[in-house]
Amino acid sequence: xxxxxxxxxxxxxxxxxxxxxxxxxxxxxxxxxxxxxxxxxxxxxxxxxxxxxxxxxxxxxxxxxxxxxxxxxxxxxxxxxxxxxxxxxxxxxxxxxxxxxxxxxxxxxxxxxxxxxxxxxxxxxxxxxxxxxxxxxxxxxxxxxxxxxxxxxxxxxxxxxxxxxxxxxxxxxxxxxxxxxxxxxxxxxxxxxxxxxxxxxxxxxxxxxxxxxxxxxxxxxxxxxxxxxxxxxxxxxxxxxxxxxxxxxxxxxxxxxxxxxxxxxxxxxxxxxxxxxxxxxxxxxxxxxxxxxxxxxxxxxxx
Amino acid sequence: xxxxxxxxxxxxxxxxxxxxxxxxxxxxxxxxxxxxxxxxxxxxxxxxxxxxxxxxxxxxxxxxxxxxxxxxxxxxxxxxxxxxxxxxxxxxxxxxxxxxxxxxxxxxxxxxxxxxxxxxxxxxxxxxxxxxxxxxxxxxxxxxxxxxxxxxxxxxxxxxxxxxxxxxxxxxxxxxxxxxxxxxxxxxxxxxxxxxxxxxxxxxxxxxxxxxxxxxxxxxxxxxxxxxxxxxxxxxxxxxxxxxxxxxxxxxxxxxxxxxxxxxxxxxxxxxxxxxxxxxxxxxxxxxxxxxxxxxxxxxxxx
Numbered sequence: 145x146x147x148x149x150x151x152x153x154x155x156x157x158x159x160x161x162x163x164x165x166x167x168x169x170x171x172x173x174x175x176x177x178x179x180x181x182x183x184x185x186x187x188x189x190x191x192x193x194x195x196x197x198x199x200x201x202x203x204x205x206x207x208x209x210x211x212x213x214x215x216x217x218x219x220x221x222x223x224x225x226x227x228x229x230x231x232x233x234x235x236x237x238x239x240x241x242x243x244x245x246x247x248x249x250x251x252x253x254x255x256x257x258x259x260x261x262x263x264x265x266x267x268x269x270x271x272x273x274x275x276x277x278x279x280x281x282x283x284x285x286x287x288x289x290x291x292x293x294x295x296x297x298x299x300x301x302x303x304x305x306x307x308x309x310x311x312x313x314x315x316x317x318x319x320x321x322x323x324x325x326x327x328x329x330x331x332x333x334x335x336x337x338x339x340x341x342x343x344x345x346x347x348x349x350x351x352x353x354x355x356x357x358x359x360x361x362x363x364x365x366x367x368x369x370x371x372x373x374x375x376x377x378x379x380x381x382x383x384x385x386x387x388x389x390x391x392x393x394x395x396x397x398x399x400x401x402x403x404x405x406x407x408x409x410x411x412x413x414x415x416x417x418x419x420x421x422x423x424x425x426x427x428x429x430x431x432x433x434x435x436x437x438x439x440x441x442x443x444x445x446x447x
Numbered sequence: 448x449x450x451x452x453x454x455x456x457x458x459x460x461x462x463x464x465x466x467x468x469x470x471x472x473x474x475x476x477x478x479x480x481x482x483x484x485x486x487x488x489x490x491x492x493x494x495x496x497x498x499x500x501x502x503x504x505x506x507x508x509x510x511x512x513x514x515x516x517x518x519x520x521x522x523x524x525x526x527x528x529x530x531x532x533x534x535x536x537x538x539x540x541x542x543x544x545x546x547x548x549x550x551x552x553x554x555x556x557x558x559x560x561x562x563x564x565x566x567x568x569x570x571x572x573x574x575x576x577x578x579x580x581x582x583x584x585x586x587x588x589x590x591x592x593x594x595x596x597x598x599x600x601x602x603x604x605x606x607x608x609x610x611x612x613x614x615x616x617x618x619x620x621x622x623x624x625x626x627x628x629x630x631x632x633x634x635x636x637x638x639x640x641x642x643x644x645x646x647x648x649x650x651x652x653x654x655x656x657x658x659x660x661x662x663x664x665x666x667x668x669x670x671x672x673x674x675x676x677x678x679x680x681x682x683x684x685x686x687x688x689x690x691x692x693x694x695x696x697x698x699x700x701x702x703x704x705x706x707x708x709x710x711x712x713x714x715x716x717x718x719x720x721x722x723x724x725x726x727x728x729x730x731x732x733x734x735x736x737x738x739x740x741x742x743x744x745x746x747x748x749x750x
Contacts, residue, residue, distance in 0.1 A: 184486060184490060186486070207553050209519055209523045214486065217486045236552075239552075242552065245544065246512065248541075249539075249542075288553065288554045
């Protein structure tokens with residue numbers, strides 16, 4: 145089952161030739177989730193041939209322009225395209241007010257069901273809970289209210305081993321219990337364990353998105369043991385002072401966060417526009433967390 | 448003296464691969480004016496190597512997203528880049544309110560002097576009057592308040608023919624009068640006309656920008672005799688019904704407007720995303736106004 149993240153943009157605020165501000169598209173079993181929506185995101189989606197109608201949930205970390213200035217355009221274009229499918233946008237206080245004002249002056253009526261859920265910058269919250277996945281927000285440490293997002297696959301009931309079920313002629317009425325973890329005892333009193341009768345379920349995967357933030361212990365519990373951690377790394381450690389002042393993170397610190405969270409793998413991005421080369425970011429993060437990769441715009445990463 | 452318009456984007460609302468929404472950069476003698484600012488405009492400016500610090504006036508025709516969703520990002524990036532130079536934004540009621548709300552939630556303080564001038568969608572108005580150029584807004588006919596903009600070079604006093612002045616030993620005290628149109632009478636009573644003593648001034652050039660509008664007689668007086676007219680041509684005439692409903696113009700009608708205004712030349716753009724080929728637009732407009740050209744994104748047109 146597919147679970148991957150496509151990096152639509154990984155640049156920080158100032159525009160750079162051929163680099164786009166933050167936006168990521170998460171695909172879990174063909175369910176698409178957009179995380180942040182910097183200016184130009186709808187254009188990037190078109191370039192990647194992605195049907196925006198397939199996106200039903202958009203998560204916005206905070207209200208700095210490089211993380212959401214593409215949202216009004218995307219929502220408007222969905223409207224022009226005749227979208228009917230509901231859309232839910234999760235973001236900080238103010239986001240709905242801003243978008244409503246755009247629509248008001250454009251005299252636009254959004255014709256598809258558009259729902260806003262306000263995120264809580266103070267404590268973690270469950271935003272979405274489907275049969276297959278759950279999404280939580282958690283507080284980050286930035287200059288304005290800002291949250292990260294964590295996507296966790298939900299535990300699925302194991303599939304029964306069809307041949308065993310037939311061989312033992314287990315009555316249909318007992319199958320649900322076995323799927324739920326129960327054993328089976330046949331008429332002769334023999335015990336067949338749950339494990340014997342079911343296929344092992346694949347390991348549950350998870351993804352955490354740490355948008356703009358000062359590296360901090362406070363959010364480690366919320367990203368603990370995540371399979372793939374995206375963490376911003378705006379500066380190299382030589383500019384740690386600047387990271388402290390602007391409430392951002394250095395590549396070295398991103399590696400330390402990943403280590404503390406015991407993440408499976410670390411992806412870094414949101415490089416400041418002052419940098420032309422990103423290998424030094426990789427080296428720095430890998431010096432404390434080996435399994436690190438740079439995000440490259442237009443590339444997908446398996447979770 | 449340079450007077451040209453660079454087409455940064457000429458597409459209508461729905462995003463299209465490799466086409467950008469409306470934005471134009473007018474260069475008059477190295478003074479840069481931005482007209483409309485669709486999403487991605489700041490990125491386009493970077494791609495064209497244009498220093499945004501050189502832009503001191505931005506004109507927004509109306510509050511449909513494809514004409515201004517790039518403005519908040521551009522103003523924010525100017526701030527991040529440490530801009531100190533004043534900037535004036537001219538646009539409809541609501542624009543300042545929307546941008547102020549963006550800055551409020553981003554907790555951003557714009558550090559350069561940023562002034563808003565509200566345009567009047569009901570009657571023409573002089574927006575800017577410098578030594579070299581004046582800019583007027585005029586009402587268009589769109590679904591929401593919308594104005595066009597007209598740029599007119601200002602008359603310059605002619606340069607004196609240095610050799611003549613020296614030959615006749617005209618006293619310095621009389622030169623200003625000659626420049627202002629006066630003749631010169633020497634001590635012998637001979638008359639030397641203004642025309643004999645000055646270089647002819649170059650023909651005054653003008654540019655008019657007709658953003659989204661239904662083709663209409665009402666604004667012809669404001670674009671009369673313009674050297675170069677940009678007029679939207681969203682549809683081909685086969686979709687005239689659609690143009691009427693959406694308050695847009697067909698290529699044929701754009702040609703008719705140019706003819707009625709006795710424009711020197713017509714540029715068309717804002718093609719609907721349904722079209723892949725634009726030659727039919729050109730043919731249609733040329734059938735009524737020969738001196739027509741298609742706008743091509745990234746191209747400059749001399750005024």
